[in-house]
Amino acid sequence: MEGTSIVTIERHIIEAERKYPEASGAFSNILTDMALAAKVISRQVNMAGLVDILGRVGRSNVQGEAVQKLDVFAQDVIYQAMDHTGHLCCMVSEEQEDLMPIPEVFPAGDYVLLFDPLDGSSNIDVNVSIGTIFSIHRKISGETRGTLDDCLQVGRKQLAAGYVVYGSSTMLVYTTGQGVHGFTLDPSIGEFLLSHENIQIPNPATRYYSANEARYPHWEPAMQRVLDRFRAGEEWGGAFSARYIGSLVADFHRTLLRGGIFMYPGDRSNPNGKLRLLYESSPLAFIAEQAGGRASTGTEDILDVVPTSLHQRTPLFLGSTEFVDEAERILKQG
Ligand code: P6P
16 A cells, blocks of 8 residues: 655654754644644634624624634644744744734743735635735744844845735745645645645746736826736737736735736825735745745845834735746836
8 A cells, every 4th residue: 555645744844853853843843833823814814704793692602602704713723732832933924913922921032923824715605716924933032022223124034924815725834944835624634735845936926926916007108008018918828818916815815826916006096006025925934935946025025025014004915926037127217
């Protein structure tokens, strides 16, 4: 009988860690803890429709619990999965204005976790895929408890990045700088199983562009020329196809597996666009580069941007290198 080729995410993380004899295991535990949190969030997201219907009879669900916003629920699950482990010195969540300290009753560790607990959650009511995005940095301050400096680190210094897409299946995709690997949740056994090893963005690039074209009239002329170029497509052997879900993790996941370019540019009223740097663009940029692609603000690599505030936004061009290069070339012409 063929040997079972079942590789759980825990096994994959441990085997990757073995390449670093000096590794303490703390870093691997953070990834494993995130996988656990993802399973809990996945269950709640997949029940959301049902909970919502049953919840409509009052402000409580079938278990009599207060019906929470799923964003807050997801944040609490991630925070409580890791606040006591002694691996983190602080956390940053899209849902919290300030950094989230580790409670004094628990030991603090050497890593920082930054995350968007449930991006695109407004899509859940219409059953569109949503996601969790996370980024891990090493503490750089001499403090025991994390500081703002530990959080405001340039993306290129990330130790790991990943996302969970809650869609027709739940997938966790992560990188620690040794390639990009995808795991699909088997709910019948509650395990993330390796399903996409060493993901590479298709090369040569496939002709997809992903942008909210309704914003076209609000874009600067150079950005309008970028879209015009891809709409024409003549240089790349034919017309492009437009794909836009309006849920960052879903649009990125498709771009990672099928190729093309995702664009959320700034416009005249929001020059820095809508998407956040620290816990959206930066982790996805790390993954894109590890998968052979690129991520740019339109003028520089996302991973080279020096953050100045926790929730700062950035324009984002992400995906096949040659298309990101082309967008950057046109935008730099102004
Ligand atoms: P727009 C979802 O609200 C989100 O934050 C991202 O997931 C998504 O990429 C973006 O906003 C969509 O924004 O302006 O196209 O609706």
